[in-house]
Amino acid sequence: MRIFVCLGNVPDTTTKVTFTENNSVFNNTGVQWIINPWDELALTRAMELKEDTGSLVEKVTVITVGTKSAEPTIRKALAIGADDAIRIDAEPTDAYAVAAKLADVLKDEDFGFVMCGIESCDYNGFAVGGMLSEFLNLPSVSAVSGIEVEGEKVSVSRTIDGGKEIMSIDTPFVAIVQKGISIEPRIPAMRGIMMARKKPLNVVEASNAEILTNHKSFELPQPKPPCKMIDPENVKELFDLLQKEAKVI
Amino acid sequence: MEKNKKVTGGEFIVKETEAKDIFIPEEFDEEQKMIAQTCRDFLDTEVFPNLDRIDQQEEGLMAELLTKAGELGLLSISLPEKYDGFDQSFVTSMLAGDVMGAGYSFAVAYSCHTGIGTLPILYYGNDQQKDKYLPKLASGEWKGAYALTEPGAGSDANAGKTNAILSEDGKHYLLNGQKMWITNSGFADIITVFAKIDNDRVLSAFIVECNFPGIVFNPEEKKMGIKGSSTRQIFFNDCKVPVENLLGNRGQGFRIALNILHMGRIKLGGNVLGAAKYAINQSVQYANERKQFGLLISTFGSIKHKLAEQVINNFVTESAVFRASHNIDQYVEQNLEGNTKEKTTIDAFAQFAVEAAVLKVFGSEVLDYIVDDNVQIHGGMGYSAELDVDRGYRDSRINRIFEGTNEINKILVVDTVLKRGAKGYFDLFGEAEKAYKELVNLSGTAEPEGDFYTEKKQIIRNFRKIALFLIHTASEKFQRKLVYEQEILNNIADIIMLLYVSESSLLRVEKLENIKDAEQIKVYKDIIDVFVYDASGKISKFAKDAIYSFAEGEVKDLLVKGTNCYTAINGVNTKEARRRIADKLIEDNKYNF
Numbered sequence: 105m106r107i108f109v110c111l112g113n114v115p116d117t118t119t120k121v122t123f124t125e126n127n128s129v130f131n132n133t134g135v136q137w138i139i140n141p142w143d144e145l146a147l148t149r150a151m152e153l154k155e156d157t158g159s160l161v162e163k164v165t166v167i168t169v170g171t172k173s174a175e176p177t178i179r180k181a182l183a184i185g186a187d188d189a190i191r192i193d194a195e196p197t198d199a200y201a202v203a204a205k206l207a208d209v210l211k212d213e214d215f216g217f218v219m220c221g222i223e224s225c226d227y228n229g230f231a232v233g234g235m236l237s238e239f240l241n242l243p244s245v246s247a248v249s250g251i252e253v254e255g256e257k258v259s260v261s262r263t264i265d266g267g268k269e270i271m272s273i274d275t276p277f278v279a280i281v282q283k284g285i286s287i288e289p290r291i292p293a294m295r296g297i298m299m300a301r302k303k304p305l306n307v308v309e310a311s312n313a314e315i316l317t318n319h320k321s322f323e324l325p326q327p328k329p330p331c332k333m334i335d336p337e338n339v340k341e342l343f344d345l346l347q348k349e350a351k352v353i
Numbered sequence: 354m355e356k357n358k359k360v361t362g363g364e365f366i367v368k369e370t371e372a373k374d375i376f377i378p379e380e381f382d383e384e385q386k387m388i389a390q391t392c393r394d395f396l397d398t399e400v401f402p403n404l405d406r407i408d409q410q411e412e413g414l415m416a417e418l419l420t421k422a423g424e425l426g427l428l429s430i431s432l433p434e435k436y437d438g439f440d441q442s443f444v445t446s447m448l449a450g451d452v453m454g455a456g457y458s459f460a461v462a463y464s465c466h467t468g469i470g471t472l473p474i475l476y477y478g479n480d481q482q483k484d485k486y487l488p489k490l491a492s493g494e495w496k497g498a499y500a501l502t503e504p505g506a507g508s509d510a511n512a513g514k515t516n517a518i519l520s521e522d523g524k525h526y527l528l529n530g531q532k533m534w535i536t537n538s539g540f541a542d543i544i545t546v547f548a549k550i551d552n553d554r555v556l557s558a559f560i561v562e563c564n565f566p567g568i569v570f571n572p573e574e575k576k577m578g579i580k581g582s583s584t585r586q587i588f589f590n591d592c593k594v595p596v597e598n599l600l601g602n603r604g605q606g607f608r609i610a611l612n613i614l615h616m617g618r619i620k621l622g623g624n625v626l627g628a629a630k631y632a633i634n635q636s637v638q639y640a641n642e643r644k645q646f647g648l649l650i651s652t653f654g655s656i657k658h659k660l661a662e663q664v665i666n667n668f669v670t671e672s673a674v675f676r677a678s679h680n681i682d683q684y685v686e687q688n689l690e691g692n693t694k695e696k697t698t699i700d701a702f703a704q705f706a707v708e709a710a711v712l713k714v715f716g717s718e719v720l721d722y723i724v725d726d727n728v729q730i731h732g733g734m735g736y737s738a739e740l741d742v743d744r745g746y747r748d749s750r751i752n753r754i755f756e757g758t759n760e761i762n763k764i765l766v767v768d769t770v771l772k773r774g775a776k777g778y779f780d781l782f783g784e785a786e787k788a789y790k791e792l793v794n795l796s797g798t799a800e801p802e803g804d805f806y807t808e809k810k811q812i813i814r815n816f817r818k819i820a821l822f823l824i825h826t827a828s829e830k831f832q833r834k835l836v837y838e839q840e841i842l843n844n845i846a847d848i849i850m851l852l853y854v855s856e857s858s859l860l861r862v863e864k865l866e867n868i869k870d871a872e873q874i875k876v877y878k879d880i881i882d883v884f885v886y887d888a889s890g891k892i893s894k895f896a897k898d899a900i901y902s903f904a905e906g907e908v909k910d911l912l913v914k915g916t917n918c919y920t921a922i923n924g925v926n927t928k929e930a931r932r933r934i935a936d937k938l939i940e941d942n943k944y945n946f
Contacts, residue, residue, distance in 0.1 A: 120940075120941065120942060134941065135946055167362025175383075176383050176386070176387070179358060179383060179387065180387060180390075184385060225800075288398070290427060291391050291394040291398065292390075292391050293391070293424070293426050294391070294425060294427065294429070294430065294439050295426055295439075296386065297384060297387050297388055297391065298384075298439055300384075300387075301384065330672060331360040
């Protein structure tokens with residue numbers, strides 16, 4: 105069985121976010137790019153499944169929509185252990201276009217399931233996984249926090265309010281995964297890094313998916329107002345501020 | 354870079370280098386960056402969350418961390434593939450050392466294991482010794498250490514009293530003696546131990562497994578810093594070492610020790626970079642949070658001055674470290690024919706002994722400066738043990754002491770240059786005499802002119818001339834007794850260090866012109882402006898300190914005139930330049946130069 109893991113190339117979570125061109129374009133000067141953390145956890149789980157001699161998973165392929173600048177991120181995934189990679193050569197503009205371009209490549213591939221992080225830490229769209237399954241005309245399970253391969257069947261678990269839901273699903277399908285799918289991302293070892301350069305990274309042309317949205321502008325959160333100190337005895341002032349100014353009570 | 358341009362250690366003292374011929378950190382490839390990131394991830398996940406446990410020397414923790422680093426392959430980056438290593442360049446191992454350098458006590462344990470704990474066997478071991486020990490050291494299954502220092506033999510390593518006598522059956526050496534300040538000794542499995550066989554005047558080296566009979570370890574030393582690093586005394590009482598564990602030839606120990614120290618010194622120059630960058634990040638992040646008088650302290654000129662100085666000092670050290678590291682790779686590549694890689698690599702360390710000593714001294718002083726100002730920027734919180742700022746301050750101090758004290762290394766800088774000159778590695782004395790003779794025709798000041806790089810190169814050329822005319826006159830005056838004039842040697846060493854570091858950083862910025870855009874390059878030029886301006890003032894003082902201590906009459910006047918002339922440079926608005934450097938750091942909220 106082959107697993108595909110969709111990778112997002114996103115700015116490091118400590119990046120100081122700024123915009124150019126009248127707050128309409130993200131300023132990527134000096135930005136360090138990383139694997140989207142949810143996708144990285146998906147990859148970790150995929151590797152665990154492949155390493156589990158009891159599972160039928162034989163191959164893990166990472167796939168991303170991105171320009172050449174995304175290749176260091178893809179190589180990191182290969183260093184972590186993915187067997188090969190596909191880069192769909194296009195700017196990842198919006199969720200619809202990304203999902204459509206992924207689907208156009210994946211529809212010709214044979215796989216057990218595709219794993220997507222539930223969201224990306226740049227635009228937090230929560231949209232690619234669902235759209236992808238629709239384009240592929242496959243079932244999908246969202247917010248997956250556990251996945252086991254049992255013969256041809258796959259068992260997935262979801263954290264639900266107050267408990268856990270476990271279900272069995274036939275392959276192929278799309279698993280939209282959240283935190284909990286694996287504990288910690290893996291650090292690429294030296295051997296993995298050395299092997300990464302020898303693994304195939306196939307660049308394919310992107311299909312002409314429609315771009316349905318455009319960024320008009322971005323707005324940064326307002327800086328936090330200074331902390332107000334209130335005399336511990338003055339409960340009335342605290343109450344008034346919480347009620348009238350903060351409007352939380 | 355021209356691959357085949359012959360590189361010679363110490364030659365910078367007489368010869369200029371072009372920007373295209375040096376390696377700069379901005380040229381790391383994707384793989385090297387990934388290795389660096391793995392080191393960072395390792396520190397973030399395994400080391401930083403456990404700093405207190407490490408410093409409390411929790412039983413087994415440091416050894417476990419080294420084992421985990423071994424599982425990631427980080428203990429064998431530069432070892433040959435046949436011993437389960439990854440055969441990476443020296444530059445790559447220096448990059449890993451740079452990043453790991455931020456790891457406080459772990460950095461010391463890592464550096465010890467991968468450097469002096471492993472490499473003596475790689476460079477001097479025979480095939481059987483390498484086959485037996487290197488794979489275990491590469492994986493981290495065994496931990497390595499190195500025992501040279503004794504109570505009566507520190508900087509004077511050859512004065513060691515530990516001795517080795519061949520047993521009657523000729524199968525063992527019996528080691529007797531005492532070693533101290535042995536890093537990693539609390540958990541090491543093998544130690545390279547130096548001892549004199551019979552009544553030899555020179556040392557030999559032995560691979561000693563810690564389970565050999567007759568070894569006793571003292572309890573852990575109580576130290577000012579690097580508290581998590583294991584440091585013990587070791588006693589050898591008729592310790593039976595099999596004869597096949599003699600490392601190299603009998604009497605080769607001192608040579609082994611010296612060459613391993615050359616390697617250790619340049620590696621220390623790399624280690625301090627990671628620690629320095631970590632401290633700078635702490636400084637700027639605190640300054641960007643701490644408010645006084647209603648303003649962030651990062652808006653104050655005094656704090657900006659400190660932040661800028663931290664950046665400048667780290668940037669220039671880094672420039673020199675990677676220039677020299679790449680030179681070592683180049684030397685190995687150019688001299689491999691007919692030699693093993695191990696032999697050529699150890700030759701390369703010896704070849705670049707001057708640069709190694711420069712980097713050891715300069716780098717450790719820079720780190721001490723940076724961690725000191727890190728405390729100062731944090732104010733009371735810096736003095737508190739609540740943050741890690743005090744830990745960085747305490748841990749830094751050892752760098753000026755181990756791998757040969759800075760005092761020994763400064764003398765080594767000049768002494769090695771003189772010896773290289775005498776042996777004809779480069780035309781030291783010819784160039785030195787030329788620099789002296791040029792002084793006669795000097796008139797007024799020689800303020801450099803031209804565009805940025807032309808002007809700065811002229812200034813650095815003048816730094817070189819000052820070093821050279823001092824070498825000429827001091828050598829003439831003291832002849833063989835110059836070695837006893839340590840204060841003068843220190844003055845000359847300080848000038849040589851500033852020359853090497855100034856030139857390395859200027860060439861780096863010149864090369865950066867091809868990588869950065871016109872707007873980005875400005876702040877790098879600010880770094881050069883301030884550093885070279887400061888260096889000029891310092892060199893003027895160092896030179897005059899030397900001149901007034903030994904020169905007389907007309908010679909003295911000539912040397913002072915030359916110093917004045919060569920250090921007269923165009924003024925720089927260092928206040929504004931430092932503010933611009935600090936502003937970038939403050940804006941980025943981390944070291945990103």
